[in-house]
Amino acid sequence: xxxxxxxxxxxxxxxxxxxxxxxxxxxxxxxxxxxxxxxxxxxxxxxxxxxxxxxxxxxxxxxxxxxxxxxxxxxxxxxxxxxxxxxxxxxxxxxxxxxxxxxxxxxxxxxxxxxxxxxxxxxxxxxxxxxxxxxxxxxxxxxxxxxxxxxxxxxxxxxxxxxxxxxxxxxxxxxxxxxxxxxxxxxxxxxxxxxxxxxxxxxxxxxxxxxxxxxxxxxxxxxxxxxxxxxxxxxxxxxxxxxxxxxxxxxxxxxxxxxxxxxxxxxxxxxxxxxxxxxxxxxxxxxxxxxxxxxxxxxxxxxxxxxxxxxxxxxxxxxxxxxxxxxxxxxxxx
Amino acid sequence: xxxxxxxxxxxxxxxxxxxxxxxxxxxxxxxxxxxxxxxxxxxxxxxxxxxxxxxxxxxxxxxxxxxxxxxxxxxxxxxxxxxxxxxxxxxxxxxxxxxxxxxxxxxxxxxxxxxxxxxxxxxxxxxxxxxxxxxxxxxxxxxxxxxxxxxxxxxxxxxxxxxxxxxxxxxxxxxxxxxxxxxxxxxxxxxxxxxxxxxxxxxxxxxxxxx
Numbered sequence: 001x002x003x004x005x006x007x008x009x010x011x012x013x014x015x016x017x018x019x020x021x022x023x024x025x026x027x028x029x030x031x032x033x034x035x036x037x038x039x040x041x042x043x044x045x046x047x048x049x050x051x052x053x054x055x056x057x058x059x060x061x062x063x064x065x066x067x068x069x070x071x072x073x074x075x076x077x078x079x080x081x082x083x084x085x086x087x088x089x090x091x092x093x094x095x096x097x098x099x100x101x102x103x104x105x106x107x108x109x110x111x112x113x114x115x116x117x118x119x120x121x122x123x124x125x126x127x128x129x130x131x132x133x134x135x136x137x138x139x140x141x142x143x144x145x146x147x148x149x150x151x152x153x154x155x156x157x158x159x160x161x162x163x164x165x166x167x168x169x170x171x172x173x174x175x176x177x178x179x180x181x182x183x184x185x186x187x188x189x190x191x192x193x194x195x196x197x198x199x200x201x202x203x204x205x206x207x208x209x210x211x212x213x214x215x216x217x218x219x220x221x222x223x224x225x226x227x228x229x230x231x232x233x234x235x236x237x238x239x240x241x242x243x244x245x246x247x248x249x250x251x252x253x254x255x256x257x258x259x260x261x262x263x264x265x266x267x268x269x270x271x272x273x274x275x276x277x278x279x280x281x282x283x284x285x286x287x288x289x290x291x292x293x294x295x296x297x298x299x300x301x302x303x304x305x306x307x308x309x310x311x312x313x314x315x316x317x318x319x320x321x322x323x324x325x326x327x328x329x330x331x332x333x334x
Numbered sequence: 335x336x337x338x339x340x341x342x343x344x345x346x347x348x349x350x351x352x353x354x355x356x357x358x359x360x361x362x363x364x365x366x367x368x369x370x371x372x373x374x375x376x377x378x379x380x381x382x383x384x385x386x387x388x389x390x391x392x393x394x395x396x397x398x399x400x401x402x403x404x405x406x407x408x409x410x411x412x413x414x415x416x417x418x419x420x421x422x423x424x425x426x427x428x429x430x431x432x433x434x435x436x437x438x439x440x441x442x443x444x445x446x447x448x449x450x451x452x453x454x455x456x457x458x459x460x461x462x463x464x465x466x467x468x469x470x471x472x473x474x475x476x477x478x479x480x481x482x483x484x485x486x487x488x489x490x491x492x493x494x495x496x497x498x499x500x501x502x503x504x505x506x507x508x509x510x511x512x513x514x515x516x517x518x519x520x521x522x523x524x525x526x527x528x529x530x531x532x533x534x535x536x537x538x539x540x541x542x543x544x545x
Contacts, residue, residue: 079436079437144393144437145394145397189438196392196394274484309484309485
């Protein structure tokens with residue numbers, strides 16, 4: 001079975017013939033992890049996309065579409081604003097929503113079409129979501145105040161964002177049909193959602209209702225990327241047509257088995273507790289045993305519940321990949 | 335009595351301007367500043383904190399309520415000083431070295447202030463030595479440590495060790511919080527209290543200071 005077909009099967013709640021996909025969904029590796037692994041023998045000359053197959057993972061390609069150009073002002077401090085009000089937003093508008101930058105990235109996507117058609121790899125893409133994107137503009141804290149202080153500005157940003165994204169989606173689908181996509185959101189933390197359901201409905205629902213149907217019409221599965229405990233938000237997400245969630249952080253309290261009981265039709269990617277990778281082989285095996293019953297139920301691609309941490313030795317990561325495939329095979333056994 | 339309720343309720347809705355107007359009315363009516371603080375501002379913040387803990391209000395609601403409380407408290411400050419009212423204790427707070435995440439830390443600060451605790455906010459990426467030096471120089475009874483990253487949570491243990499080395503471990507309580515830490519980690523590094531959320535942190539801090 002091809003890499004692409006394995007992913008497609010799971011996304012359609014079907015079991016692959018041989019095993020579940022073996023991917024690290026966060027395909028942009030943590031630079032500190034790569035630096036550590038290079039000290040431990042990972043070849044330094046591997047290109048960004050060559051690392052996964054070198055480590056024995058299935059090849060896949062992710063495209064995170066740029067939403068600002070290279071000259072866009074940077075926040076003065078981590079999590080700081082680049083525009084705090086409507087006037088400042090207008091000033092940075094020339095640097096936002098850069099069609100040209102997306103076009104350049106999509107040239108690379110075009111070069112992957114033949115391999116994608118042949119099933120060599122799945123392709124997926126990511127968009128800044130309606131919670132995440134305004135936060136990168138307004139700054140982490142000011143963004144949370146903005147629901148109360150500047151609702152009109154929030155609405156305007158999301159209108160502009162949806163318009164831009166719909167233009168880019170048209171270009172993507174003229175090239176190929178990605179298997180799935182994510183909205184980068186990070187709108188939960190370890191105690192659940194950062195905003196209320198009312199707030200979600202008032203601000204985010206209209207945005208999702210503009211963008212999600214277009215993506216689904218083309219057959220791409222729509223998934224939310226949100227760290228933290230997303231459990232309570234799943235019903236809200238389903239109402240706007242979202243079909244799955246990643247990365248299901250264990251340390252934030254997400255129980256993927258409990259979620260599967262309540263939501264048998266929702267896609268899951270992630271859920272493997274990254275903290276076990278710094279502990280031992282036994283801890284990792286115990287973690288796979290925890291996940292196996294959910295893997296057997298379908299609609300779930302097990303993967304590290306965020307990037308692999310730098311304190312997981314390369315040798316242990318090789319063991320992890322072997323186990324990922326071992327349990328991926330067990331999951332599809334009758 | 336009803337004006338204090340109004341202050342509390344408007345604070346819970348984040349209506350800072352209305353809260354300040356009501357405080358002025360209460361002062362003009364001869365209400366004691368410490369009563370306005372405790373039965374108006376702190377009462378409102380306690381209710382928000384409890385609702386946050388039970389998951390019925392969310393981060394934006396806490397932020398706007400805390401902003402109303404801070405503005406109201408700033409207005410009351412000279413009256414409280416004149417009346418000789420003191421905070422129930424002093425804490426220094428920060429996100430540990432190597433970690434730049436501060437929203438959780440800021441929520442804890444607001445909740446602590448909502449309990450009448452004076453907070454020295456050391457910001458983010460704070461070295462262990464800075465926590466210790468501040469605790470000594472500012473006579474803090476609490477050191478509150480926040481971390482979001484698995485790679486920085488270990489710094490919390492260094493703060494505990496530095497407190498021991500500086501001979502202040504029996505004079506300060508060390509509290510920890512943040513996504514990657516838990517009760518077991520708290521015990522492992524020898525900190526005093528782990529709390530899973532900002533409102534619980536404030537409850538625990540008050541309990542420690544009033545024990």
